[in-house]
Amino acid sequence: MSRSPRISASILNADFGRLADEVRRADEGGVDSIHLDVMDGHFVDNITMGPVVVGAIRPTTQLRFHSHLMIARPLRYAERFAEAGSDLIVFHVEADDEPAAVINAIEAAGKRPGIALNPETPAAAIDPYLERVDLVLVMTVNPGWGGQSFMGEVVPKLASLRDTIDRRGLPIELGVDGGVNLDTIARAFGGGGDVLVTGSALYSTDGDLAPTVAALRAAATTAHSDSERT
Numbered sequence: 001m002s003r004s005p006r007i008s009a010s011i012l013n014a015d016f017g018r019l020a021d022e023v024r025r026a027d028e029g030g031v032d033s034i035h036l037d038v039m040d041g042h043f044v045d046n047i048t049m050g051p052v053v054v055g056a057i058r059p060t061t062q063l064r065f066h067s068h069l070m071i072a073r074p075l076r077y078a079e080r081f082a083e084a085g086s087d088l089i090v091f092h093v094e095a096d097d098e099p100a101a102v103i104n105a106i107e108a109a110g111k112r113p114g115i116a117l118n119p120e121t122p123a124a125a126i127d128p129y130l131e132r133v134d135l136v137l138v139m140t141v142n143p144g145w146g147g148q149s150f151m152g153e154v155v156p157k158l159a160s161l162r163d164t165i166d167r168r169g170l171p172i173e174l175g176v177d178g179g180v181n182l183d184t185i186a187r188a189f190g191g192g193g194d195v196l197v198t199g200s201a202l203y204s205t206d207g208d209l210a211p212t213v214a215a216l217r218a219a220a221t222t223a224h225s226d227s228e229r230t
Helices: 016-029 051-060 074-084 099-108 123-132 152-167 185-190 210-229
Strands: 006-010 033-039 064-070 088-092 112-117 135-139 173-177 195-198
Touching (some): 064 074, 074 099, 099 123, 135 195, 152 173
């Protein structure tokens, strides 16, 4: 099956003092979606943004908002993030709440669910929920902080999930989140990822982001094409 790399801009690495402008800059640069890293200080050590921030920047773009809930109790907040303007709400299988209940809550709020798994979590942990989600997000760093290095040892799990999704004919996007940049995007895309979450690789660039987005797509696509010929 032919795939194309879709770039999702993680605003965790953006300038929070001008966040709306940073979202617009990503939109104008040609990214495919906006990735919002939500951290609660419990599931991970860091604390970032809540529904109020999501709602404040929602009017700045028509791009899809992927709210990535790195929080212990996603069931409690699913409706609030839906009301704030999230299109896809991604929760962690390792969170405290029962995954099926979280999926039910997201769907009841009129939004689409996604499920994420940490680097050490086996793919089998999310297998019971694959039929019900739109996105599987594979973490290639330990969640909690931006700017970490890509964990190449997670790629075999990514490839296994790609094989399972394709073999079962599931209409699921496969995301890769953590350390994706010009040097690692080939492994992320070649390993099976469709939605490639990039933060530092984008927002370390001043001004127009279009050349950076184009370079990321080219690095992924060229490397993937080369691997298919070998």
